[in-house]
Amino acid sequence: MTQKQAFCKYPFEHLHIHVDGRLYMCCYQRLIPIGNILENSLEDIWYGEIAHEIRAKIIASELPDACLGGGCPYLHQGRFKSEPIEKVQLPKIFFIYLPNTHCNIGGTRPTAKSPACIMCERDAPGYVFDKENHLNQILPLLRPYMNQINQLHIQGVAEAFWKDAIFEVLDLLDFDSYREDVKVTTVTNGILLNNAKLTKFLQRVPRVGIAWSLDAATPETYKKIRRLDVFDKICENIRQYSKVKSMRGQMEFKIQHNINTLNVHETVEMVRFAHSVDAEVLEFNVTGSTGHIDHILVNQQNCHIFKEAQLKAEAEAKKLGVRTIFLMPLDLNLTNSTSGAIL
Numbered sequence: 001m002t003q004k005q006a007f008c009k010y011p012f013e014h015l016h017i018h019v020d021g022r023l024y025m026c027c028y029q030r031l032i033p034i035g036n037i038l039e040n041s042l043e044d045i046w047y048g049e050i051a052h053e054i055r056a057k058i059i060a061s062e063l064p065d066a067c068l069g070g071g072c073p074y075l076h077q078g079r080f081k082s083e084p085i086e087k088v089q090l091p092k093i094f095f096i097y098l099p100n101t102h103c104n105i106g107g108t109r110p111t112a113k114s115p116a117c118i119m120c121e122r123d124a125p126g127y128v129f130d131k132e133n134h135l136n137q138i139l140p141l142l143r144p145y146m147n148q149i150n151q152l153h154i155q156g157v158a159e160a161f162w163k164d165a166i167f168e169v170l171d172l173l174d175f176d177s178y179r180e181d182v183k184v185t186t187v188t189n190g191i192l193l194n195n196a197k198l199t200k201f202l203q204r205v206p207r208v209g210i211a212w213s214l215d216a217a218t219p220e221t222y223k224k225i226r227r228l229d230v231f232d233k234i235c236e237n238i239r240q241y242s243k244v245k246s247m248r249g250q251m252e253f254k255i256q257h258n259i260n261t262l263n264v265h266e267t268v269e270m271v272r273f274a275h276s277v278d279a280e281v282l283e284f285n286v287t288g289s290t291g292h293i294d295h296i297l298v299n300q301q302n303c304h305i306f307k308e309a310q311l312k313a314e315a316e317a318k319k320l321g322v323r324t325i326f327l328m329p330l331d332l333n334l335t336n337s338t339s340g341a342i343l
Contacts, residue, residue, distance in 0.1 A: 006058045006082040008074060015046065015091035017142070019099050019133045019156075025054065025066075027095070028073075032066035037141055038134060046091065058082055071288045073328045090148045096139070096169050097156035099130045104162040104191060105226060117226050119215075119258060122157055124290040139172035146178045151209075153185045161192040161201075170204065185209035187256065189226070190234035198241060202248070209252030211283070212238055216257075217269035224262050235273070242277040255279045259330050260287035260296040264306055267313035267330075275320040282317065284310070285327045303334035 006012060008026075016024040021038035023045055024030070034054070035045030045051065050066075057064040061080040063072065074080065101108040106116030109129055116122040122129075152175070160166040166186060169175075175182065184205045190212050193201075202208065214234065216222035222231035238255070245251040255274050259267065267284070274282040286306075289297055298306045310330040317324040 006055075006085060007061065007080050008058055011051065011055045011058055011064075012085065012088060013092045014095060015042075015093070016095040016097065017138060018097045019130050019135055019138070021134055021138055025051070026072070028071055029054075029066045031069045037138055042141070042145060043090070047088070055085070055088065059085055075328075090145060092149055093151040093153065094142060094145075094149055095153045095155070096135070098135075098154065098158035098160060098165050098169075099133045100157040101129050102156070102158040102162060102165060104159045105189065105228060115227055118262075119225060119260060119287045119290075119293055119296070120157065121290040124292045127290075135169070136172065139169065143174050146173060146175070146182065149182055151183045151185060155187050159189055159192065160186045161188055161197055166201070167204065176204075179204070179206055183207040183209060183252075185211070185252070187211040187213050189213050190237050191228070191230055193237050193241070195237075195240050198237075198244065202244070202251075207250045209254070210241060211254040211256050212241075213256045213258075214238075214270075214273075216263050217266035217273055221263050221266060225260075238277055242279070246278070253279050254281040254283055256283045256285070258285050258287045259306065259309070260293075260298070261302060261305075262296055264309045264330070267309040268316045271313050271316040271320060271322050271324065275322050279322070281323050281325060283325045283327065284313070284330065286330055286332060298330065298332055298334065300334050303331040306330040306332075307335045 011025045014025050016027060017037065018024070021036040022033040023035050023037055024033055032050065034051045035048055037045065054064045054066055059082050061082050063074055063080060067074070100122060103116065103122065106120070106122060107114050110116040110122050121127060152173070154160050154166050154169050158165070170184070175184070185208070188210060193210070215225050216231060219229065219231040223229050241251070242253065245253055257263070257270050271282060286298060287293070287296065307330065310326060314324065
């Protein structure tokens with residue numbers, strides 16, 4: 001039987017590892033873990049009953065129950081079409097989640113005096129922080145599988161370059177033994193990734209992929225969302241990354257924006273900035289609800305604004321030749337695509 005492609009490849013390739021040992025297949029798959037590596041082996045979990053049921057749904061061109069509660073883009077895109085899969089291999093990509101107490105915006109446990117970003121789930125009242133961090137135990141358990149993977153992603157609700165956390169993960173995984181074969185990727189808010197930190201990272205990692213989470217096109221908007229007055233500093237760090245990439249190679253370059261009412265008017269400028277720094281990909285997503293920021297989210301009253309913003313961004317991207325990805329429609333399909341009427 002010829003190997004076919006499922007409509008979602010994550011359950012067949014990705015393994016997401018949390019600090020308490022829980023394993024998932026996707027960042028949106030938050031409600032139902034497929035197991036805990038501190039209790040069972042990776043292989044027993046990966047080929048276990050829960051994982052099998054999730055894959056069976058995908059192969060049947062259905063969205064699994066485990067994917068229904070976390071904002072999965074397929075909920076809005078509806079592209080459910082898969083072909084039979086001959087054999088399930090071991091995961092090719094490890095996603096390592098840092099503790100949710102680890103971020104340089106707001107600190108370990110944000111307060112009113114030291115808040116997280118306005119759209120971050122860490123800013124929500126009653127947010128549950130990780131009480132324990134078992135990565136020191138978990139990551140050595142993954143070492144036997146490092147020769148199976150081709151990508152290592154290090155992130156979470158965190159900043160991987162804060163307190164050199166990303167380097168600690170590499171140490172615990174014995175990454176240097178596999179450095180030529182494993183690409184290391186992360187998402188950064190860019191505040192700390194200056195030339196010195198970037199140089200240290202590139203000396204350790206030959207193949208890298210950095211996604212810069214920017215979320216604004218002006219200092220004023222950035223401060224409203226991220227609370228810190230560091231927009232120009234981050235843009236300079238992005239330009240430096242682009243410059244090094246042009247000389248070095250083996251560096252993937254993406255810029256990401258979460259869109260809400262605070263920045264929806266800047267989508268065209270976001271495209272222009274991505275073009276000016278030669279970003280390979282410009283990715284748009286919709287800011288998700290965490291129960292405390294409903295006033296800045298797309299809804300039936302303002303969805304036409306988000307629809308128009310996406311159309312303008314797509315037009316500008318086409319004109320400038322910027323590869324642009326919308327993980328889901330900015331209006332969440334709340335407007336009629338032909339008349340603009342509210343559904």
